[in-house]
Amino acid sequence: MTIRILGAAFLLAAGTSMAQAQQLAPSPTLDAVKARGNLECGVHLGLPGFSFANDKGEWSGLDVDYCKALAAAVLGDASKVKYTPTSVQQRWPILQSGQVDVLARNSTITFSRNATLGLNFQGINFYEGQTFIVRKSANAKTAADLDGASVCVAAGSTEEKNAADWFRERNLKTTITNFQKNDDAIAAYDAGRCDAYTAGVGALAGQRAKLKNPEEHIILTQPISNDPQGPVTRWGDERWQLIVRWVLNGTIAAEALGVTSKNVDEMKANSKNSEVRRLLGAEGGFGAMMGLSNDWMYNVIKQVGNYGESYERTVGMGSNLKMERGQNQLWTKGGLLFTPPFQ
Amino acid sequence: MSSFLSFINDKRVRDWFYQIALILLLVGLAVFFVRNASENMVKAGIASGFDFLWRTSGIEVPFVLTNYTQADNILALFWVGVANTMLVTVIAIVLATLLGFALGIARLSSHWLLSTIAGAYVEFVRNIPLLFFVLFWYFGVIAALPQPRQSIGLFGVAFLNNRGITIPLPDAPGNFRWAALAVLVSWLCYWLASAWARRRKERTGQDAPLLAIGIGLIVVVPALAIAWASLATRWDIPVLRGFNYRGGFVVIPEFVALLAALVTYTAGFIAEIVRGGIESVAKGQSEAASALGLRPGRILSLVVIPQALRVMTPPLTNQYLNVLKNSSFGAAIAYPDVVSLFMGSALNNTGQAIEIIAMTLAVYLVIGLAVSALMNWYNARIALVTR
Numbered sequence: 001m002t003i004r005i006l007g008a009a010f011l012l013a014a015g016t017s018m019a020q021a022q023q024l025a026p027s028p029t030l031d032a033v034k035a036r037g038n039l040e041c042g043v044h045l046g047l048p049g050f051s052f053a054n055d056k057g058e059w060s061g062l063d064v065d066y067c068k069a070l071a072a073a074v075l076g077d078a079s080k081v082k083y084t085p086t087s088v089q090q091r092w093p094i095l096q097s098g099q100v101d102v103l104a105r106n107s108t109i110t111f112s113r114n115a116t117l118g119l120n121f122q123g124i125n126f127y128e129g130q131t132f133i134v135r136k137s138a139n140a141k142t143a144a145d146l147d148g149a150s151v152c153v154a155a156g157s158t159e160e161k162n163a164a165d166w167f168r169e170r171n172l173k174t175t176i177t178n179f180q181k182n183d184d185a186i187a188a189y190d191a192g193r194c195d196a197y198t199a200g201v202g203a204l205a206g207q208r209a210k211l212k213n214p215e216e217h218i219i220l221t222q223p224i225s226n227d228p229q230g231p232v233t234r235w236g237d238e239r240w241q242l243i244v245r246w247v248l249n250g251t252i253a254a255e256a257l258g259v260t261s262k263n264v265d266e267m268k269a270n271s272k273n274s275e276v277r278r279l280l281g282a283e284g285g286f287g288a289m290m291g292l293s294n295d296w297m298y299n300v301i302k303q304v305g306n307y308g309e310s311y312e313r314t315v316g317m318g319s320n321l322k323m324e325r326g327q328n329q330l331w332t333k334g335g336l337l338f339t340p341p342f343q
Numbered sequence: 344m345s346s347f348l349s350f351i352n353d354k355r356v357r358d359w360f361y362q363i364a365l366i367l368l369l370v371g372l373a374v375f376f377v378r379n380a381s382e383n384m385v386k387a388g389i390a391s392g393f394d395f396l397w398r399t400s401g402i403e404v405p406f407v408l409t410n411y412t413q414a415d416n417i418l419a420l421f422w423v424g425v426a427n428t429m430l431v432t433v434i435a436i437v438l439a440t441l442l443g444f445a446l447g448i449a450r451l452s453s454h455w456l457l458s459t460i461a462g463a464y465v466e467f468v469r470n471i472p473l474l475f476f477v478l479f480w481y482f483g484v485i486a487a488l489p490q491p492r493q494s495i496g497l498f499g500v501a502f503l504n505n506r507g508i509t510i511p512l513p514d515a516p517g518n519f520r521w522a523a524l525a526v527l528v529s530w531l532c533y534w535l536a537s538a539w540a541r542r543r544k545e546r547t548g549q550d551a552p553l554l555a556i557g558i559g560l561i562v563v564v565p566a567l568a569i570a571w572a573s574l575a576t577r578w579d580i581p582v583l584r585g586f587n588y589r590g591g592f593v594v595i596p597e598f599v600a601l602l603a604a605l606v607t608y609t610a611g612f613i614a615e616i617v618r619g620g621i622e623s624v625a626k627g628q629s630e631a632a633s634a635l636g637l638r639p640g641r642i643l644s645l646v647v648i649p650q651a652l653r654v655m656t657p658p659l660t661n662q663y664l665n666v667l668k669n670s671s672f673g674a675a676i677a678y679p680d681v682v683s684l685f686m687g688s689a690l691n692n693t694g695q696a697i698e699i700i701a702m703t704l705a706v707y708l709v710i711g712l713a714v715s716a717l718m719n720w721y722n723a724r725i726a727l728v729t730r
Contacts, residue, residue, distance in 0.1 A: 088691060089687060089690070089691055092691075092694055093696060096387060096389060112692070112693075113694070115390075116389070116390035116693065116694055116695075117388075117389060117390075117694035118384075118387040118388035118389040118694075119388075138586070146586070147585055147586075148584060148585035148586040148587050148589060149585075149586040149587070150405075150506055150586070150587065152677075155677075155683065155687040155688040155691065156687055156688050156690065156691020156692060157691075160402060160688060161401045161402065161692065163403075164401060164402060164403040164413050165401060168403075168413065168414075173589070174403075175403075175405045175506070175587075175593070176403040176405065177405050177595075177597070177677050178402070178404075178677055178679070178683065178684075178687065178688055179676075179677045180674050180675065180677070180683065180687055184675070184676075184677070185677075188485070188676075188677065191482055191485045191486060192485060192486075192490060192505050193485050193505060193506075193596065195586050195587075234387060234388075235387055235388035236386070236387065236388075
């Protein structure tokens with residue numbers, strides 16, 4: 001009898017501790033976002049197509065769409081985002097010091113940033129390639145034609161070092177003038193201080209509109225580097241990193257699975273595909289595993305759309321930038337985008 | 344017991360005790376902050392320490408006074424920034440002082456138009472932020488100058504365009520070292536000669552032909568030395584090829600714009616200091632000098648300015664320190680000073696904000712204290728000697 005009671009007590013104790021082991025690891029960032037009722041998202045100071053506020057103060061762009069998706073997943077409402085515009089120099093300290101929950105700001109993933117700045121890159125939402133914008137009158141077709149040119153660039157960007165390395169490796173003599181902000185560098189290029197301004201293809205497509213006579217300039221098509229960009233978190237708080245990573249994966253998975261903002265209700269109700277059902281929370285309970293509601297990705301797709309919808313609306317054919325999908329197409333269609341399975 | 348009581352009641356003992364306690368507290372606080380910061384940085388995965396200074400910089404700089412290349416380390420980049428900060432500061436201080444003196448004296452002139460213009464300039468400058476000056480000169484300079492293909496040639500060897508002033512550079516500086524030595528020696532000779540002439544005048548009352556000696560030693564000898572060095576050296580003369588002139592040394596428009604902004608801005612403040620200094624000299628002084636038959640120019644240089652300098656030196660020191668600090672506005676227009684290169688590019692590439700900001704702070708502190716020390720020495724030298 002005594003042994004039985006002891007055994008039952010032991011099982012009970014083991015069961016309780018098992019239940020505790022299944023509890024979620026603490027996530028101070030997620031708790032803070034929920035308590036605050038909005039997501040603090042670090043974005044670019046103003047880059048059409050990626051993060052840009054119109055004259056009414058409404059933000060739009062590919063990076064902004066990521067912020068909205070994350071807010072939809074965490075808070076169930078894509079509009080609950082507070083945007084913090086950051087310069088090239090401000091972006092890391094603002095993230096490191098905890099002033100923003102996540103940074104979605106055209107930031108290139110590099111080894112040294114990952115290893116020494118206390119940053120984690122949670123996937124790729126844009127495959128960027130560095131190139132140059134030049135005046136048509138300069139008759140430059142590729143970067144190699146820029147021998148002897150002055151190049152304006154934002155200080156502290158990956159482009160600053162890339163350009164210096166690229167020209168040095170080819171024994172081309174260029175003068176690189178480093179400005180503190182992207183906009184200062186563009187203004188100086190526009191004023192004739194430089195023969196070229198360098199940034200990513202996507203960034204240039206957006207920034208070209210800021211020039212006095214956009215049609216007098218051309219963007220060199222051949223990129224000199226590969227600069228993958230994506231959302232960034234600080235070290236620590238693994239569960240928050242999990243959420244940031246899988247919301248991005250979810251938007252790509254939705255495109256691959258054919259789930260769009262138009263058909264998401266119908267897909268959730270009727271789809272026989274178990275990956276679609278797990279993604280949209282019809283089965284599997286994936287949201288709860290991260291401490292979110294199970295319809296986390298349903299909210300994202302319903303309110304923001306899948307990756308392809310975002311792309312077309314912000315930088316693709318539905319936007320002023322008119323950029324092809326290129327590398328930013330699904331791997332099944334010849335691009336580089338893919339996501340690990342929702343299983 | 345009573346000896347112990349008298350020990351702790353001793354004023355000197357107490358004074359020492361409080362001093363030591365304060366120092367220990369400050370050191371303790373500093374240690375606490377440093378340890379706290381480094382612990383938290385380790386936790387957040389942010390690198391710390393000064394190892395990054397020996398990493399390759401990879402940053403190209405358009406205006407380099409040292410022999411830095413982008414393959415050098417970040418410490419070398421730091422020195423490039425420090426040299427550029429010092430260059431623009433020193434030249435700006437010299438030019439602002441000259442312009443400021445001219446404006447200050449003009450403001451006191453009895454010529455109505457001259458004094459009104461000087462007065463208006465001072466009021467204008469004092470009420471406009473420096474950043475405006477910097478951007479105005481920058482975009483003004485760029486807009487006013489032609490594109491490289493339409494460069495303004497100066498004697499066919501130097502070229503002015505909106506990429507800067509390209510000047511020829513000697514292939515080997517050897518001859519110029521000798522020329523510089525010759526210039527220094529001849530200036531030293533002049534200094535000795537003028538000291539000798541002053542003593543002789545005090546003794547005998549005779550004037551030495553100092554003007555002729557001065558022209559010879561200060562102008563002719565250096566000119567000959569430089570001419571010889573220029574002719575004996577092969578020059579790297581800039582040639583237009585492709586986008587811009589190749590070869591030579593480029594004085595970038597950012598330097599010119601920042602210098603112009605610092606000079607025109609600071610001169611307004613120096614003008615007021617000069618005016619205040621001159622007005623502080625009692626009117627009876629210049630009246631007495633006038634009664635002795637001195638001409639206005641000599642009254643100014645012999646009687647008024649030497650006394651005014653005593654009043655002017657301390658506030659001038661402040662203005663010189665302001666020039667140093669304001670040179671950091673160069674970051675707004677891509678002038679590669681220590682703020683732009685080290686706190687901008689290097690900080691972004693390494694992310695080591697605390698170390699880099701501390702080092703930049705130290706640069707300003709050291710240069711600033713040096714300027715102060717120099718001006719204090721000068722102030723002590725010209726102070727009224729009382730017996």
